[in-house]
Amino acid sequence: xxxxxxxxxxxREALADVALRRTLSRVTGHFTATRERxxxxxxxxxxxxxxxxxxxxxxxxxxxxxxxxxEEKVTALGGxxxxxEDAAAARTIILGLAQERGVTSVVKGKSMVSEEIxxxxxxxxxxxxxxxxDLGEYIVQLAHEPPSHIIAPAIHKSREDVAALFEKExxxxxxxxxxxxxxxxxxxxxxxxxxxxxxxxxVNFAVAETGAVCLLxxxxxxxxxxxxxxxxxxxxxLEKVVATTVEAADVLQVLPKSATGQSMPAxxxxxxxxxxxxxxxxxxxxxxxxxxxxxxxxxxxxxxRQLLACVRCGACLNYCPVYRVIGGHAYGATYSxxxxxxxxxxxxxxxxxxxxxxxxxxxGACVKACPVxxxxxxxxxxxxxxxxxxxxxxxxxxxxxxxLAKGYAFAAKRPQLFALAAGSxxxxxxxxxxxxxLAPLARYAAGRELPRPKEPFSERWLQMDTxxxx
Amino acid sequence: MSAAREAILSRLSxxxxxxLPQRSPLPAPEAKTPSEHLSxxxxxxxxxSARFVRAxxxxxxxxxxxxxLEEFGVKTAALWDNPLLAALGLPELMSARGxxxxxxxxxxxxxxxxxxxxxxxxxxxxxxxxxxxxxAAPSQPRAFSLLPPVHLALVRADQVSPxxxxxxxxxxxxxxxxxxxxxxxxFISGPSCTADIELVKVLGVHGPTTLIVLGLxxxx
Numbered sequence: 001x002x003x004x005x006x007x008x009x010x011x012r013e014a015l016a017d018v019a020l021r022r023t024l025s026r027v028t029g030h031f032t033a034t035r036e037r038x039x040x041x042x043x044x045x046x047x048x049x050x051x052x053x054x055x056x057x058x059x060x061x062x063x064x065x066x067x068x069x070x071e072e073k074v075t076a077l078g079g080x081x082x083x084x085e086d087a088a089a090a091r092t093i094i095l096g097l098a099q100e101r102g103v104t105s106v107v108k109g110k111s112m113v114s115e116e117i118x119x120x121x122x123x124x125x126x127x128x129x130x131x132x133x134d135l136g137e138y139i140v141q142l143a144h145e146p147p148s149h150i151i152a153p154a155i156h157k158s159r160e161d162v163a164a165l166f167e168k169e170x171x172x173x174x175x176x177x178x179x180x181x182x183x184x185x186x187x188x189x190x191x192x193x194x195x196x197x198x199x200x201x202x203v204n205f206a207v208a209e210t211g212a213v214c215l216l217x218x219x220x221x222x223x224x225x226x227x228x229x230x231x232x233x234x235x236x237x238l239e240k241v242v243a244t245t246v247e248a249a250d251v252l253q254v255l256p257k258s259a260t261g262q263s264m265p266a267x268x269x270x271x272x273x274x275x276x277x278x279x280x281x282x283x284x285x286x287x288x289x290x291x292x293x294x295x296x297x298x299x300x301x302x303x304x305r306q307l308l309a310c311v312r313c314g315a316c317l318n319y320c321p322v323y324r325v326i327g328g329h330a331y332g333a334t335y336s337x338x339x340x341x342x343x344x345x346x347x348x349x350x351x352x353x354x355x356x357x358x359x360x361x362x363x364g365a366c367v368k369a370c371p372v373x374x375x376x377x378x379x380x381x382x383x384x385x386x387x388x389x390x391x392x393x394x395x396x397x398x399x400x401x402x403x404l405a406k407g408y409a410f411a412a413k414r415p416q417l418f419a420l421a422a423g424s425x426x427x428x429x430x431x432x433x434x435x436x437x438l439a440p441l442a443r444y445a446a447g448r449e450l451p452r453p454k455e456p457f458s459e460r461w462l463q464m465d466t467x468x469x470x
Numbered sequence: 471m472s473a474a475r476e477a478i479l480s481r482l483s484x485x486x487x488x489x490l491p492q493r494s495p496l497p498a499p500e501a502k503t504p505s506e507h508l509s510x511x512x513x514x515x516x517x518x519s520a521r522f523v524r525a526x527x528x529x530x531x532x533x534x535x536x537x538x539l540e541e542f543g544v545k546t547a548a549l550w551d552n553p554l555l556a557a558l559g560l561p562e563l564m565s566a567r568g569x570x571x572x573x574x575x576x577x578x579x580x581x582x583x584x585x586x587x588x589x590x591x592x593x594x595x596x597x598x599x600x601x602x603x604x605x606a607a608p609s610q611p612r613a614f615s616l617l618p619p620v621h622l623a624l625v626r627a628d629q630v631s632p633x634x635x636x637x638x639x640x641x642x643x644x645x646x647x648x649x650x651x652x653x654x655x656x657f658i659s660g661p662s663c664t665a666d667i668e669l670v671k672v673l674g675v676h677g678p679t680t681l682i683v684l685g686l687x688x689x690x
Contacts, residue, residue, distance in 0.1 A: 030669055043598075044496050054491045061490065064482040071475075077651070083475040135675055136666035152666060159668050178667040182675055189676065190617075194579055210651060212641075220616055220662040220677025226654070227612045228579040238478065245638040250493065253634050263514075263599040263634070264659040267677070270641065272651035278608030281578040282653055292474075296481035305487055 007332060007355035014326040020156055024327050027155045031260075031318040038261035045257075052254030053372040055247035056309035059239070063299055063308075066208040066241045067290065073211025077273030079286040086293045087117035093289055094119060094200065094233055098128055101231060103197030107189070109215065109222035110134035111202030112150060112312060113235050113291060115334045116347070119200070130200075131192040133221035135185050142169045148328030148336070150314035151259050156327055189221070199225030199283065203236035204255065204311070206288070207248045211272060213288065214248060216256060218266040226271065232283035234271070238290050239299070239308035251311060258371040259313035294347040304346065304379060309372040310339050316366035316376060322359045331356065338366035338376040345383055357384050496635050504627035507597045508685045511630050514600030518660030519673055520681040527688055531558050534684050535622065538587070539567055542620050542680075548572040548585040551609035554624055555591055557690050578611035588618040588678070592625040593647075593655075594640045598633050601659045602683055605644050605652040612654055621678040623658075626686045 005013075014020060039045060059066060071081040084090035098106065106123065108114060108130055120141070123130040132141040136153035140146065142165050147153030154162070163176040166184055174180040201222050206213045213234050215222050226232045242248050256262040275282035298304045317323045317337030328336035333344035333353055341356045357380055366376040502510075512522035525531035535558075538544070547569050549561060564571060572581045582588065590610065594603035602623050606612050615621050631640055637657075645651045662677030673679045 027669060047494050047496055050491060051493050054493055058490050061487055064479055064484050067479065067482075083472050083478055085474045085477060089474060133676065134666070135664045139666065152669075154666055155669070157667075159670075162667055178670040178672050181667055182664060182672040186675055190583065193676070194583060212651065218663050218665075219675040221675070223612070223616050223656065224676050227616060245641055247493070249635060249637040252637065262659075264596075264601050264657060266518075266658065266660045266663055268601075268657035268659075270655040270657075272653060274653065275606070276608075276653050279606060279611070279653060280574055280576060280608065281582075281611045281613045282606055290478075292478045292481075296478050300481055300483040302483075302485070302487045305483075 005332075007330065007353075007358065010330040010332055011326045011359075014330040019158070020327055021325060023156055023158070024324055027149070027152065028318040028324045031151075031314070034261040035258065035315065035318070038257060042257065048250070048253045048257075049371055051247075051250040052311075053309065055242050055250040056311065056372045057306065059242045059247070060299060060305055060308040062243065063238060063241065063296075066243055067238060069208040070206055070211060070241050070288075071290075073208065074206075074213075074273070074286075074288050075211075077211045077286075079211070079273045079288055082287060082289045084289055084291045084293070087291075090117045090235065090289055090291050090293070091119060091122040094235070095122055095126055095128075097231065097233060097287060098123070098198055099126065101197060103128060103231070105129040105131065105192065105196050106198040106200055107131050107133050107192050107196040107221075107225045107229060108137070109199070109201035109217065109225050110137050110147075110153065111200070111235055112147075112334060113202050113237050114200065115146060116237075116293065117235075117291065119235075131189060131196070133189050133192065133225060134217075134219060135182060135221075138185055138189065139165065142166070146329065146334065149317060150312050150335070150337075152314075156329070190224075193221075193224040193228045196225075196229040198231040198233060199229040200233045200235065201225055203234050203240050203288075205248055205251055206236060206241045207243075207245055208241050209244050212245070212248070213271045214252070215269050215271070216252075216265045216267070217269075218260075218262075220267060223267055223269060226269070226283055227281050230283060231285045231287070232271070232274070233287045233289060235289045235291060238292055238295050239310075254371045255311045255313055258311070258315050258369075298346055303382060304342075306374050307339075307342055307346070307379060310343075310370075310374055311372060312339075313371060315369040315371065316374075319365040319369040321361060321363060321365065326359075331359065338380070339374070342376060342379055342383070354387070357387065496633070499632045502632065504630060505687055507630035507632055508625075508627040508687055510597035510632075511595055511600060511602075511625070511683070512685055514598065515660070515681075515683055516600075518600045519663065519671075520600065520660045520683060522683050522685060524685045524687055528558055528690065531624070531684060531686060532560070532563055535560055535563060535589075536567070538620070538622055538682060539564065539569060542586060544569055544586045544620075546570045546572060546585045547587040547589055548578075548582045548611075548614040548618055549589045550574065550591060550611070550614060552591040554626070554690060555589065558624075560589065574609050574611050574614075578613040579617065582611065582613035582617040585614075585618040587620045587622060588614040588616070590615050590621070590623045592623050592629060592683075593644055595625050595630040596632075596634055596636065596640075596657070597630050599659055601634075601657050603640065603644075604656050604658065605648065606654040606656075607648060607652065612656065615656065615658065616677050619674065619678055620680045620682065621658075621661075622682045622684060624684045624686060626690065627688075 139154035
């Protein structure tokens with residue numbers, strides 16, 4: 001699916017793809033069902049959710065003090081911290097590290113930020129081979145596609161698609177079972193881990209008070225990328241820091257639960273600098289690249305700041321009625337779904353993403369799913385409001401930057417506006433049912449139903465135990 | 471200090487937003503014996519497609535290790551230099567069965583990738599999540615718990631913490647034991663796995679296909 005077309009055109013294309021819609025329905029249904037089942041059985045879940053959210057929100061508020069503290073601690077552990085204003089600066093830093101060391105191949109752990117800065121293309125242009133090593137990422141890389149889901153990048157592909165891809169790109173024939181396809185990837189990538197000159201990973205969260213960088217995964221590719229190559233470069237959006245180890249543990253308890261329903265992923269790794277003297281594996285050099293790329297502007301806006309609390313669990317994608325039918329690629333941006341709509345519009349900016357706010361029906365399902373309390377609905381509404389205001393004012397260059405610079409005070413001072421809007425959505429539902437009896441609206445309303453907003457997740461899940469018993 | 475650093479930090483707001491909720495500690499867990507924590511660890515590991523074997527004596531532990539060697543036809547094993555493994559006589563047991571032993575020393579990844587089995591002794595565990603914990607050290611290469619297709623980890627009952635809320639205390643203890651934060655601490659909860667193709671769970675992507683935890687319910 002091309003990124004050059006409009007959001008509306010890409011959506012139409014996705015909607016016409018019956019196989020894609022079937023896959024999306026199965027995948028998002030699987031994720032939401034697993035999540036709800038495990039959350040219902042989660043001991044002290046309400047407290048854990050509240051603590052995780054508080055840790056993230058406190059961190060986002062205190063970035064100006066936490067980031068220098070993190071830098072100091074990472075440096076004290078022998079690591080090197082690099083600051084990147086934007087995508088180009090981050091690419092330059094990482095390319096420079098690779099070239100200075102004569103690196104010709106790198107292995108990469110799944111990192112959305114690496115997608116955001118277009119790192120693979122930059123590495124390729126410099127003659128450096130980059131292997132995506134997460135199985136899903138490996139598949140989409142071979143297919144020359146971007147990931148379509150934060151948690152499951154290749155979930156839009158069937159086993160037949162993957163088998164055909166492996167045959168075409170790798171010359172590997174298989175029986176088409178996920179087991180055999182996985183075994184092929186294991187063999188191919190094992191070689192890459194052992195020969196790579198550098199491992200590049202993202203960061204799930206970093207701890208300011210200790211300088212530790214924490215990563216979660218199920219496959220072991222991040223462990224291999226940090227264990228075998230001589231250099232580890234961790235790339236983090238500047239918001240991915242928490243103050244203390246206690247708060248890191250609070251986030252740890254929420255992230256996998258919300259993402260996949262797991263208490264813990266197969267591997268949770270805490271890295272504190274490079275290998276110590278006498279150790280016989282692990283990177284000899286550790287570099288942390290802290291990326292801004294529009295985040296500081298979001299942080300400076302009191303209303304939009306909450307967006308940076310996001311832990312990238314992907315829950316809002318799975319619950320979004322729009323994502324569930326169009327999938328990730330239609331967004332035409334690195335991040336998809338409700339969180340992606342916001343991040344893409346505010347981070348990468350430009351007219352390219354101007355159509356994205358239309359991908360919100362205002363149903364509020366994302367708000368209820370969010371473990372850290374991001375109010376996507378309110379933020380999307382505010383983006384639309386500012387866009388309208390900008391249009392009346394003439395629009396033009398840099399309008400997205402000005403989205404963040406202007407007008408927020410209006411909505412920030414009027415939280416009741418959002419409550420009112422959300423309330424009206426709740427009331428609309430029976431109205432739509434009644435409309436269906438009136439021709440010519442009958443044809444429109446038949447088969448249409450507004451999602452029924454439940455109580456916010458933070459309240460609803462408190463009742464889950466009792467619902468279960470009843 | 472770089473210009474980018476100064477520019478980024480200067481843009482970040484120090485103004486507080488809405489009042490933030492305070493952290494609330496979890497209620498204290500029910501008091502349990504190490505043996506009970508070990509049982510919970512085993513129960514949770516089983517749910518994660520890992521195997522758990524309990525040993526009530528050194529003899530049982532040795533028998534369990536011997537059974538693993540037999541089952542997987544282990545010819546080469548990568549072993550940590552670890553007092554617990556030594557106290558149980560495991561290096562001797564393996565040598566006696568003709569298993570080639572790879573010990574720490576020299577770059578670990580290449581040899582570890584050729585081993586049939588990685589044998590480690592956990593530095594801690596978390597019962598509620600079915601997690602065992604290994605820290606990197608000169609005598610404890612990271613690759614031994616990652617690259618061989620089978621990872622066998624020993625854990626003593628008295629090492630098992632009840633909850634994930636204990637993770638900060640565990641990390642602090644490991645830093646004390648190692649004389650500073652370890653370069654890497656890995657929390658392992660089950661074998662390497664993926665569901666990236668059609669949501670079908672497949673074990674053993676880049677790490678071990680099989681994780682076996684041998685719980686020692688005795689004082690070695």
